[in-house]
Amino acid sequence: xxxxxxxxxxxxxxxxxxxxxxxxxxxxxxxxxxxxxxxxxxxxxxxxxxxxxxxxxxxxxxxxxxxxxxxxxxxxxxxxxxxxxxxxxxxxxxxxxxxxxxxxxxxxxxxxxxxxxxxxxxxxxxxxxxxxxxxxxxxxxxxxxxxxxxxxxxxxxxxxxxxxxxxxxxxxxxxxxxxxxxxxxxxxxxxxxxxxxxxxxxxxx
Amino acid sequence: xxxxxxxxxxxxxxxxxxxxxxxxxxxxxxxxxxxxxxxxxxxxxxxxxxxxxxxxxxxxxxxxxxxxxxxxxxxxxxxxxxxxxxxxxxxxxxxxxxxxxxxxxxxxxxxxxxxxxxxxxxxxxxxxxxxxxxxxxxxxxxxxxxxxxxxxxxxxxxxxxxxxxxxxxxxxxxxxxxxxxxxxxxxxxxxxxxxxxxxxxxxxxxxxxxxxxxxxxxxxxxxxxxxxxxxxxxxxxxxxxxxxxxxxxxxxxxxxxxxxxxxxxxxxxxxxxxxxxxxxxxxxxxxxxxxxxxxxxxxxxxxxxxxxxxxxxxxxxxxxxxxxxxxxxxxxxxxxxxxxxxxxxxxxxxxxxxxxxxxxxxxxxxxxxxxxxxxxxxxxxxxxxxxxxxxxxxxxxxxxxxxxxxxxxxxxxxxxxxxxxxxxxxxxxxxxxxxxxxxxxxxxxxxxxxxxxxxxxxxxxxxxxxxxxxxxxxxxxxxxxxxxxxxxxxxxxxxxxxxxxxxxxxxxxxxxxxxxxxxxxxxxxxxxxxxxxxxxxxxxxxxxxxxxxxxxxxxxxxxxxxxxxxxxxxxxxxxxxxxxxxxxxxxxxxxxxxxxxxxxxxxxxxxxxxxxxxxxxxxxxxxxxxxxxxxxxxxxxxxxxxxxxxxxxxxxxxxxxxxxxxxxxxxxxxxxxxxxxxxxxxxxxxxxxxxxxxxxxxxxxxxxxxxxxxxxxxxxxxxxxxxxxxxxxxxxxxxxxxxx
Numbered sequence: 001x002x003x004x005x006x007x008x009x010x011x012x013x014x015x016x017x018x019x020x021x022x023x024x025x026x027x028x029x030x031x032x033x034x035x036x037x038x039x040x041x042x043x044x045x046x047x048x049x050x051x052x053x054x055x056x057x058x059x060x061x062x063x064x065x066x067x068x069x070x071x072x073x074x075x076x077x078x079x080x081x082x083x084x085x086x087x088x089x090x091x092x093x094x095x096x097x098x099x100x101x102x103x104x105x106x107x108x109x110x111x112x113x114x115x116x117x118x119x120x121x122x123x124x125x126x127x128x129x130x131x132x133x134x135x136x137x138x139x140x141x142x143x144x145x146x147x148x149x150x151x152x153x154x155x156x157x158x159x160x161x162x163x164x165x166x167x168x169x170x171x172x173x174x175x176x177x178x179x180x181x182x183x184x185x186x187x188x189x190x191x192x193x194x195x196x197x198x199x200x201x202x203x204x205x
Numbered sequence: 206x207x208x209x210x211x212x213x214x215x216x217x218x219x220x221x222x223x224x225x226x227x228x229x230x231x232x233x234x235x236x237x238x239x240x241x242x243x244x245x246x247x248x249x250x251x252x253x254x255x256x257x258x259x260x261x262x263x264x265x266x267x268x269x270x271x272x273x274x275x276x277x278x279x280x281x282x283x284x285x286x287x288x289x290x291x292x293x294x295x296x297x298x299x300x301x302x303x304x305x306x307x308x309x310x311x312x313x314x315x316x317x318x319x320x321x322x323x324x325x326x327x328x329x330x331x332x333x334x335x336x337x338x339x340x341x342x343x344x345x346x347x348x349x350x351x352x353x354x355x356x357x358x359x360x361x362x363x364x365x366x367x368x369x370x371x372x373x374x375x376x377x378x379x380x381x382x383x384x385x386x387x388x389x390x391x392x393x394x395x396x397x398x399x400x401x402x403x404x405x406x407x408x409x410x411x412x413x414x415x416x417x418x419x420x421x422x423x424x425x426x427x428x429x430x431x432x433x434x435x436x437x438x439x440x441x442x443x444x445x446x447x448x449x450x451x452x453x454x455x456x457x458x459x460x461x462x463x464x465x466x467x468x469x470x471x472x473x474x475x476x477x478x479x480x481x482x483x484x485x486x487x488x489x490x491x492x493x494x495x496x497x498x499x500x501x502x503x504x505x506x507x508x509x510x511x512x513x514x515x516x517x518x519x520x521x522x523x524x525x526x527x528x529x530x531x532x533x534x535x536x537x538x539x540x541x542x543x544x545x546x547x548x549x550x551x552x553x554x555x556x557x558x559x560x561x562x563x564x565x566x567x568x569x570x571x572x573x574x575x576x577x578x579x580x581x582x583x584x585x586x587x588x589x590x591x592x593x594x595x596x597x598x599x600x601x602x603x604x605x606x607x608x609x610x611x612x613x614x615x616x617x618x619x620x621x622x623x624x625x626x627x628x629x630x631x632x633x634x635x636x637x638x639x640x641x642x643x644x645x646x647x648x649x650x651x652x653x654x655x656x657x658x659x660x661x662x663x664x665x666x667x668x669x670x671x672x673x674x675x676x677x678x679x680x681x682x683x684x685x686x687x688x689x690x691x692x693x694x695x696x697x698x699x700x701x702x703x704x705x706x707x708x709x710x711x712x713x714x715x716x717x718x719x720x721x722x723x724x725x726x727x728x729x730x731x732x733x734x735x736x737x738x739x740x741x742x743x744x745x746x747x748x749x750x751x752x753x754x755x756x757x758x759x760x761x762x763x764x765x766x767x768x769x770x771x772x773x774x775x776x777x778x779x780x781x782x783x784x785x786x787x788x789x790x791x792x793x794x795x796x797x798x799x800x801x802x803x804x805x806x807x808x809x810x811x812x813x814x815x816x817x818x819x820x821x822x823x824x825x826x827x828x829x830x831x832x833x834x835x836x837x838x839x840x841x842x843x844x845x846x847x848x849x850x851x852x853x854x855x856x857x858x859x860x861x862x863x864x865x866x867x868x869x870x871x872x873x874x875x876x877x878x879x880x881x882x883x884x885x886x887x888x889x890x891x892x893x894x895x896x897x898x899x900x901x902x903x904x905x906x907x908x909x910x911x912x913x914x915x916x917x918x919x920x921x922x923x924x925x926x927x928x929x930x931x932x933x934x935x936x937x938x939x940x941x942x943x944x945x
Binding site: 014016017019020021023024027028058059061063083085106107108109110111113 | 732733736737738739740741742743744745747748751752762765766769772773776813816817819821
């Protein structure tokens with residue numbers, strides 16, 4: 001797991017708000033990057049490291065919701081925290097639906113914002129570890145031959161070697177051999193464990 | 206038989222030969238000769254008329270050459286038998302060697318001519334003219350003689366006279382004493398008395414001229430005189446009938462009728478008259494036929510019909526015979542020109558002069574009446590005028606004034622009675638009022654002095670009256686008269702002043718309401734505007750707290766943070782201040798402003814709102830300052846109103862197409878603001894009513910915005926117009942006078 005320091009990206013068209021937030025995050029020990037314009041943020045290559053985005057909902061040309069979609073399209077995976085100078089419930093609901101972590105009406109206390117940011121970072125961390133685990137799983141699966149994966153999946157469904165052989169039209173002995181190889185390659189000890197592993201693989205994006 | 210049959214052939218041949226031989230003779234035809242015998246001397250008018258007309262007609266109408274010889278037998282005056290014998294021998298001798306081509310005899314010359322023809326020219330055609338048909342019957346008309354007659358219509362003339370003068374009781378016949386007249390006397394008397402049955406017949410015959418005149422003078426009034434002829438009187442004196450007629454007429458004879466056309470115009474009333482000229486022409490026509498070779502016997506027999514119904518108008522008038530009583534076909538001669546006909550020009554000139562004078566008099570009278578009317582009108586107008594109107598002379602003394610105003614109409618304590626008393630000094634009264642009244646009254650005195658001294662033509666002064674709270678208006682105008690003077694009117698304008706004040710207050714209140722409404726509409730964006738600095742302040746304050754807790758303390762960062770707090774706080778304060786200014790009631794501060802600053806501030810206010818609504822609000826303000834003079838807040842209200850209207854207008858457009866442009870520029874020496882939007886635009890009907898109060902196209906809106914904006918601009922001498930924007934939407938153009 002990488003112990004990289006997370007970066008907070010702040011987007012607000014109001015210069016004084018942007019300044020105050022940037023300074024606050026710095027003082028609080030975050031790495032921070034400020035953008036006075038949503039376009040400026042989009043010009044930035046997607047950040048691979050941990051972090052989150054704090055952005056104003058109302059901005060000229062591109063509002064927060066649109067920026068949210070643009071960032072996703074550009075490959076940003078980081079959670080978003082919306083801040084807004086006014087409480088606009090429908091917009092907030094839509095933002096949350098699109099995966100925002102939080103929606104803070106201005107003015108907010110530093111504590112409120114930091115809590116939201118921490119939540120976002122926590123989610124980022126979780127998502128990142130899930131993504132990493134999934135990637136490891138994927139790489140382990142990728143060591144199996146296609147026939148082995150087929151046998152593994154059927155075994156995970158609880159089928160006996162004989163049943164699998166009938167299904168695939170091969171010898172029961174061959175199936176037994178392949179089954180053992182699958183357990184070895186995926187370093188699992190039981191079929192139950194194998195079933196859980198495959199389930200996880202299928203459930204994750 | 207053949208011999209017999211050949212005899213006519215031989216004769217025809219011979220005739221042809223003669224005719225052929227005669228041809229060259231005809232080609233050089235010898236001069237023709239016509240011989241005319243008349244009974245009387247050439248002095249006798251009828252003879253003169255007849256011979257002249259005969260001769261002229263023959264000469265004019267015969268194509269070859271012709272001579273007309275006339276022999277005057279002078280029988281009336283020398284009518285003895287021996288004279289006649291001598292004449293006969295004389296003519297036999299005179300014409301023995303001559304051969305006329307045609308002979309014509311007129312009336313009494315005929316017996317002599319018949320004789321001469323027999324003696325001298327049995328083969329020469331003779332045309333004989335008589336007065337009576339029975340004389341014609343006595344003649345033996347052979348191939349060389351044709352006798353015609355031209356009647357004297359005695360009966361017709363007598364009957365005509367009686368018809369024209371029905372009250373006639375006596376008919377007198379005048380006849381001379383020549384042989385011929387003596388011969389005809391019995392016959393004529395018979396004829397006349399037969400034509401006038403029941404009337405007394407008076408025969409004036411066998412008289413000397415003196416006797417005749419005497420008798421005629423003594424004739425009663427109810428007599429009609431028939432004058433047939435008077436060639437000789439009883440004493441043997443030769444006369445001419447026409448001269449006799451003149452004399453009798455001059456003597457004052459009763460109405461005289463006759464049968465000779467020649468007598469008309471010499472005192473004759475008229476009659477069935479023998480026209481000798483016409484007769485001459487008719488006889489000449491026959492003579493021409495004889496000259497051409499016709500036989501006398503081939504000429505038509507009978508009457509020559511040369512009578513004429515003719516009258517003398519003067520005589521008709523004299524005897525009061527209306528023209529309507531004349532028979533059809535009558536000729537009326539000697540028409541006496543009337544006064545008008547004779548003096549047409551003189552009469553016209555005199556009448557014209559008279560008419561001109563009459564017209565002139567009428568015009569003058571009318572003009573006088575008109576002037577009086579105008580004067581009465583002027584007085585009526587003057588008297589009916591409200592307020593106090595007075596006419597002053599050059600020194601400011603009242604010459605005339607309208608009556609005192611109705612009750613309840615005051616002049617704010619001005620000495621009204623004194624001001625309208627004739628003879629009082631208006632100027633002095635005003636000076637006095639000005640001494641005690643408010644200082645503004647000095648202006649009124651000044652105006653009066655200026656107009657009276659002809660320094661200014663006209664002027665109006667409005668000033669507070671001596672009684673507090675009252676106002677009067679003094680209007681003075683020079684009288685355009687050589688002696689100078691002025692018309693002054695004094696009106697109490699307190700009610701108007703009050704109404705104006707109330708209207709101004711109402712307008713200000715409305716403007717305030719509208720501002721409040723506009724600010725209310727902006728509520729959300731104002732909240733945004735305030736929230737931004739507040740959010741920054743909160744964050745900065747907490748950051749500062751955090752920094753202060755740390756050791757070592759990053760003092761520069763603390764200071765920087767605090768500075769940001771201060772500036773953000775100021776920013777919030779400015780928003781509040783501005784809002785308060787907009788919400789503030791009453792008249793704002795007039796002063797110089799940069800219009801760009803005013804617009805910029807409004808744009809900042811609505812910028813957030815535009816963002817909220819997803820509207821692209823672009824602005825392009827002129828680089829140079831746009832100095833104006835006016836109430837900044839009110840003008841900002843106008844700009845704000847236009848901007849909010851534009852934002853509202855585009856709210857129904859799809860996102861991305863909501864665009865508003867705000868532009869300021871200098872245009873023709875004025876400051877111009879243009880606000881454009883891409884909204885639905887305005888219908889023509891809406892364009893027309895746009896500036897009416899309470900007209901609105903919005904669902905919630907007072908409809909006062911544009912009407913107030915316009916009235917604000919009017920106060921600032923500005924203008925506000927709405928147009929269709931090319932490319933869709935609306936365009937509002939607001940102009941203000943530039944300060945420079």
